[in-house]
Every structure is written in structure tokens, then in C-alpha cells.
Amino acid sequence: DPKIIQKPKYLVAVTGSEKILICEQYLGHNAMYWYRQSAKKPLEFMFSYSYQKLMDNQTASSRFQPQSSKKNHLDLQITALKPDDSATYFCASSQERGIYFGPGTRLLVL
Amino acid sequence: AQSVTQPDARVTVSEGASLQLRCKYSYFGTPYLFWYVQYPRQGLQLLLKYYPGDPVVQGVNGFEAEFSKSNSSFHLRKASVHWSDWAVYFCAVSMGNYAQGLTFGLGTRVSVFP
Secondary structure, X not given: OOOEEEEOOEEEEOOOOOEEEEEEEOOOOOEEEEEXXXXXXXXXXXXXXXXXXXXXXXXXXXXXXXXXXXXXXOEEEEOOOOHHHOEEEEEXXXXXXXXXXXXXXXXXXX | OOEEEOOOOEEEEEOOOOEEEOOEEEOOOOOXXXXXXXXXXXXXXXXXXXXXXXXXXXXXXHEEEEEEOOXXXXXXXXXXXXXXXXXXXXXXXXXXXXXXXXXXXXXXXXXXXX
């Protein structure tokens, strides 16, 4: 059974629209993260949450807003989408120092 | 700020041959180091992790890595590669503060041929 669920798997959006990426983890971890993987760039750390509180934000744009309604949920809202936002977005979680990743949501902005 | 360099973008290896993937890190302090693997169209899977201690770390599927503070390296090795090892391998470093996430290298794409 998958321990970190991300929905949807694929997402196509138009420029200027808003989308929410869903993440749920069933590992019992207290810390959750969002990472972004774009072509020809390193996997990029975006946010970290611990016990539903924002710990670190390395995303320059306020168009990216994480939302945590439950301890094991960390959704990512992206507003005013741009073609440069096209990437695969990975949710992750950790309890100790090993970080475990979900399968990703592949976003394409046209 | 910490950084990770994986100098080999692509590596081609024959099935059954040995494999070494290089990773150099830049970090002022004691790093925590990781290797992840990404199979085609999948997420990242943790292969192994290094915490300060024994410099040789054993991971899953026959992988191991060796930490060298003098060389600022954390190279990944496997004695005998299988076709299923065809994937992209990422090295990552952490400051040990889990809140600050991981810094990744660009990855090394490994192709395995019979």
C-alpha cells in the first residue's frame, strides 16, 4: 500500500489559473515537505512543516501556499500559474533524518 | 550554504559489472548524507543514509556508500549491477535540521546494458 499519496498524478492547467496539489502520508511522520523537480535543475526544496506549522520556506513566490488541514496532510495551492511552474511536485515526510518521497504530481502549465 | 555535485551526468555499465557513482558535497560542519534512486516515472526512493559514525554505509539492493571527510565525498558503489538498476541516482546533503530539507545534486543517469 502506498504510504504517501499524491493527487492527482498528472495535471494540466492554463496560464493564470489556480490548482491545488494534494498530499497525504500514512507513515505517522510529524514533518512534511514539498519539493519541485524541473527539467535540468536539481530537486528543489520548497517548504517544510512540522506538527502542521511552517518550519521553513525556500520558495520566493507567494503564489505557492502550503495548506495543512490535518497532521498527515500537506496540500500545495498554486495561484496565477505560469508555464515556468511546469514541473513534478513531490511531497515528502520524515520522522528521523531520512526523508521519504511520494510518487509526485506532474504539472503542465500551458 | 551547502551544495552537492554529481560530476557524472550519465553512466553506462554492463550488467554484472561494478558501479561507482561520485558525489562531492560542500558543507561547513558535519553533514548528513543520502543517496536516493528514481526509477522511470516514479518518485524517489531512499537507498541509504549516513549519520556521523562508520564511514561505510550499507543500503538496499546491494548498494553501499563511503563517506570521506578529507575528500568531501560520499560515493555510491555496487559490486554487480542488475538491469533493474537502470535509474537516476541522486546524492543529497542535510544540515541535520530536518526542518530545512535536503539539498540535492543534479543526479546521475545510469543505463545498464546486457
